[in-house]
Amino acid sequence: MTTTFPEGFLWGGATAANQFEGAYDQDGKGLSIQDVMPQGIVGPPTAEPTEDNLKLEGIDFYNRYAEDIALFAEMGFKTFRFSIAWSRIFPNGDDETPNEEGLAFYDRMLDELEKHGIEPLVTISHYETPLNLARKYDGWTDRRLIEFFERYAKVLFERYGSRVKYWLTFNEINAIMHAPLMAGGILTPKEELSKQDLYQAIHHELVASARVTRLAHEINPELKIGCMVIAVPTYPLTPNPRDVLKAMDSDHANLAFGDVHCRGDYPGYFLRTLREAGVELQITDQDREDLKNTVDFVSFSYYVSACESGDPELERVQGNIMAGVPNPHLEASEWGWQIDPVGLRIVLNQYWDRWQKPLFIVENGLGARDELVEVDGVKTVVDDYRIDYLNQHLHQVGEALADGVNLLGYTTWGCIDLVSASTAQLSKRYGFIYVDRNDDGSGTLERYRKKSFDWYKEVINTNGGSLTA
Ligand code: BGP
Numbered sequence: 305m306t307t308t309f310p311e312g313f314l315w316g317g318a319t320a321a322n323q324f325e326g327a328y329d330q331d332g333k334g335l336s337i338q339d340v341m342p343q344g345i346v347g348p349p350t351a352e353p354t355e356d357n358l359k360l361e362g363i364d365f366y367n368r369y370a371e372d373i374a375l376f377a378e379m380g381f382k383t384f385r386f387s388i389a390w391s392r393i394f395p396n397g398d399d400e401t402p403n404e405e406g407l408a409f410y411d412r413m414l415d416e417l418e419k420h421g422i423e424p425l426v427t428i429s430h431y432e433t434p435l436n437l438a439r440k441y442d443g444w445t446d447r448r449l450i451e452f453f454e455r456y457a458k459v460l461f462e463r464y465g466s467r468v469k470y471w472l473t474f475n476e477i478n479a480i481m482h483a484p485l486m487a488g489g490i491l492t493p494k495e496e497l498s499k500q501d502l503y504q505a506i507h508h509e510l511v512a513s514a515r516v517t518r519l520a521h522e523i524n525p526e527l528k529i530g531c532m533v534i535a536v537p538t539y540p541l542t543p544n545p546r547d548v549l550k551a552m553d554s555d556h557a558n559l560a561f562g563d564v565h566c567r568g569d570y571p572g573y574f575l576r577t578l579r580e581a582g583v584e585l586q587i588t589d590q591d592r593e594d595l596k597n598t599v600d601f602v603s604f605s606y607y608v609s610a611c612e613s614g615d616p617e618l619e620r621v622q623g624n625i626m627a628g629v630p631n632p633h634l635e636a637s638e639w640g641w642q643i644d645p646v647g648l649r650i651v652l653n654q655y656w657d658r659w660q661k662p663l664f665i666v667e668n669g670l671g672a673r674d675e676l677v678e679v680d681g682v683k684t685v686v687d688d689y690r691i692d693y694l695n696q697h698l699h700q701v702g703e704a705l706a707d708g709v710n711l712l713g714y715t716t717w718g719c720i721d722l723v724s725a726s727t728a729q730l731s732k733r734y735g736f737i738y739v740d741r742n743d744d745g746s747g748t749l750e751r752y753r754k755k756s757f758d759w760y761k762e763v764i765n766t767n768g769g770s771l772t773a
Contacts (some may be wrong), residue, residue, distance in 0.1 A: 309705065309768035314423060314712055316383035317376060317719020318667050319365070319740065320430040320475065324722035325389060326362035328353065331405035333434040334395025337443075337489055340620045344728035345483050345625070349491070356745070358723045358730055364749055365720075369413050372720055372751070376735055377420035380764040384422050385666055385715045386413070387430035387475065390456055397434030398441075398452050402459045414467050425666065425715065427532065428457055428516070430475035431725060433489030434760070443489025444480070444505035445584075450512045457516040461523045467660070471520060472532040472603055473513040478561045479534055480506055486725070492765060499581045510564050511591050518597040528600040530664060533558065535604040535651045536626050539611050543609035546614025554612045554628070566659040568596040601712060602659055605667030607695075609634075609647035611715045625726065631648045637672055639732060645696040652711065654706035662710045668697055669717040670734040671724065676740070676752065685738050685754040694756070698763065698771050716760070720751070738761050 322338035329335075335659055340349045344355035353360055376384055390397065392406030433443055441448060461471075480487040480710050481502070484494055488505045513531060520527040538554040540547035560574040569592075578585060610628025620627040623641045634642040648668070655663055674685040695718065705711060718734030721741075731743050733750040735755040741747035762770045 308702065310711075314383040314425075314664075314714070315767075316381040316385065316422070316425070316765040317379075317713040318425075318712065318715040318717050319386035319719065319722060320387045320427065320432070320725070321389035321392075322359055322362075322387075323718075324720065324723060325366040326360065326361045326364040327366035329390070330366060331409065332395060332403040333389065333406060334391040334397075336389060336391040336432040337435055337438050337485060338432050340435060342728060344724060344726045345486055346362075346727055348493075349485065358484065358728060358741075358743070358745060361745070363720065363722055363741060366409065368749075370416050372737070373413070373416045373420060373422070375751065375753070375757075376719065377422060379736060379761045381420075381422050381714060381719075381763070383425050383470075383713055384417060385425040385427065385472075387427035387432065389432055390429060391432065391434040393459060394434060394452070395436075397437035397456075398448075402456075407423040407459070407463055409601045410464065410502040411702040414464060418446065418467070423470070425470045425472070425664075425713075426460075426464070426468050427472045427475050428460060429453070429473065431486045437491040438485070439490045442492055442501075443485075444508045445488075445490055445492070445501045447508055449489075450508055450515065453512045454515055454519065458519060458523075461516075461520050461527065465520070465524045465527060469526060470528050470530065470664075472484055472530050473516055473599075474509055475532050476605060476625070477509060477513070477532060478516060478535045478558050480485055480509065481557065482625050489503070500583050503578060503581070503585060504581045507585050507587065507591070510561070511594050512599040513565065513599075514568070517599055518594070521597075527661050530601040531562060531599045532603045532605070532666060533561050534624060534626065535606045535655070536623065536628070537609045537647045537651045537654065538628065539609060541611040541613040541618075541629050544614060547612065550614045551612040554610070556684070558626075562602055562655065562659060564595060565599045566602065566661055568598045582763060599661065601662040601664055602655055603607075603664040603666040604651070604655070605717065606651060606665060607668065607717075608641045609644040609650075610642075623760070637671060638673060639727070641671070643670075645693075645700045648697050649700040649704045649707070652701070652709045656704075656709040662712050664712045665701065665714045669694065669716065669734040671718075672735050673731055674721075674733045674738060674754065676729040678740055683738075683752045685752070685756075687754045687756045690734075690756045691759045694760070695771055698768065699773055702768060702771065
C-alpha cells in the first residue's frame with residue numbers, strides 16, 4: 305500500500321543541548337551533570353569536568369547554529385527538536401534570576417529557525433540537570449526541585465512562548481528508573497539509592513511536569529505540552545502465560561509514566577508496585593490536584609522492543625537504557641540494540657488506543673560507525689544501512705497512520721552527528737550530516753552531507769511518498 309502522511313505532518317530531526325552545543329562554560333553557563341559524565345552511563349561521574357569529556361565541546365553547535373540550521377532547512381525540515389540547557393538559564397539551578405546571555409542564545413537560534421520557517425519543538429529538561437542541584441539536593445529526590453523547575457519553565461514560557469508552541473517537559477522520563485543520575489540528577493550511586501528515594505524522585509518529576517503544564521496553559525492557552533517517554537514494547541518470549549504476565553508487568557513499569565501524564569492519577573498496578581516495595585510516597589493534597597493537569601500530546605523515543613520471560617535465570621541484555629531478553633527473530637545494531645520496525649507500529653497503536661492523545665515520535669534512528677569517503681570528488685558517507693533502517697520504520701509509521709493513529713510528526717534522533725548519551729562516543733553516529741570529530745577529540749568539526757541527507761530531503765519533499773514498502 306502507498307503510505308499517506310497527513311498534510312502539515314511535522315518532519316524533522318532531534319537533538320539535545322548537552323550532546324551537541326559544546327561551549328560548556330561560555331556566556332555564563334553553569335555546569336550540568338553531563339559536564340562530569342565523560343563516559344555517559346557506562347562509567348562513574350567525575351568530581352569536576354575532565355578533558356576526555358566530548359560533551360564539553362560537543363560539535364560546537366553553540367557557535368555554528370546558523371550553518372547547521374541552514375543544512376536542516378536544505379533538507380526541508382518542518383520542525384527541529386532541541387533542548388534548552390537549564391544551566392545556561394539558571395547556572396546553579398536554584399538562582400533567583402536567570403542568566404540573560406543564556407536566554408539570548410536561544411533567541412538567536414529561534415530567529416534562525418523562523419528565518420527558515422522551521423517550527424521549534426523544545427525539550428525543557430533533557431538529561432542536563434544543573435550540577436549544583438545534584439550536589440546540593442541529590443537532584444529530584446528533593447521536593448524543592450519542583451519549585452526550581454517551575455521557575456525555570458516560567459522564564460522559558462514567558463520569553464519564548466509566543467515563538468515556541470510545542471514543548472516537552474522531561475526527556476524519557478521513565479529512564480530515571482534505570483539511570484537515576486542522567487534522568488534525575490541523583491548523585492547517590494544507583495546501587496545505594498533506596499526505592500523510597502527513587503520513587504519519591506519520580507513523583508517529584510511527575511508533579512513538576514504537571515505543574516508546568518498548567519503554567520504553560522495559564523501563560524498562553526495556545527501552547528501544547530507533551531510528556532516524553534522511552535517506548536519499549538515488550539513481547540512475551542513464548543505464549544506461556546507466565547511470560548505474558550512478565551511482559552505485561554514490564555510494559556506497565558513504563559506505561560505508568562504516560563498513564564499519570566494522560567489520566568492525572570497513579571494507576572492501581574503502580575500503587576501495588578509501591579506497596580510491595582514498601583514505599584510510602586509523600587503525596588500532598590496539592591500534588592494530587594496538580595497531577596490532574598494532563599498533557600496535550602504524548603511524545604516518545606523508539607529504538608528497540610524487548611522480550612520478557614517468567615524465567616528469572618534468562619539473560620537480559622541492555623537496549624536503549626532498559627534491558628530485556630533478546631528476541632530470536634531480530635537483528636541488532638553494532639551496539640546491541642535490536643532493530644524492530646514493526647514494533648513502532650505496535651507501540652503507536654498501543655499508545656493511541658490507550659490514551660487517545662495525539663502522538664509525536666521525537667526520536668528514532670540507527671547509531672552506526674560511518675566512514676567518510678570521496679564520491680565524485682565530494683566527501684560523504686554512503687549510509688545505505690541508515691536509509692534502509694529509516695525507510696523500514698517510516699513504512700511502519702505509514703501503516704499505523706492507516707490504522708487510524710493520530711500522529712503529529714516524526715523527528716529522527718541526532719539529525720547531525722553528536723555525542724551519544726549512553727556511551728558518550730562520537731563514533732556512534734545517527735546523523736544525515738557527518739561531523740568530523742572523533743572519539744579522541746580530534747577532528748576539524750567540518751560538516752559533510754551523507755547519502756541519507758538527499759534521501760530524507762526527498763521523503764520530506766514528497767511527504768512520505770518516496771518511501772518504499
Ligand atoms: C535517547 C536519548 C538521547 C539519545 C538517544 C540515542 O535515550 O534521549 O539523548 O542520545 O537515546 O542514544 P545513544 O546516544 O545512547 O545512542
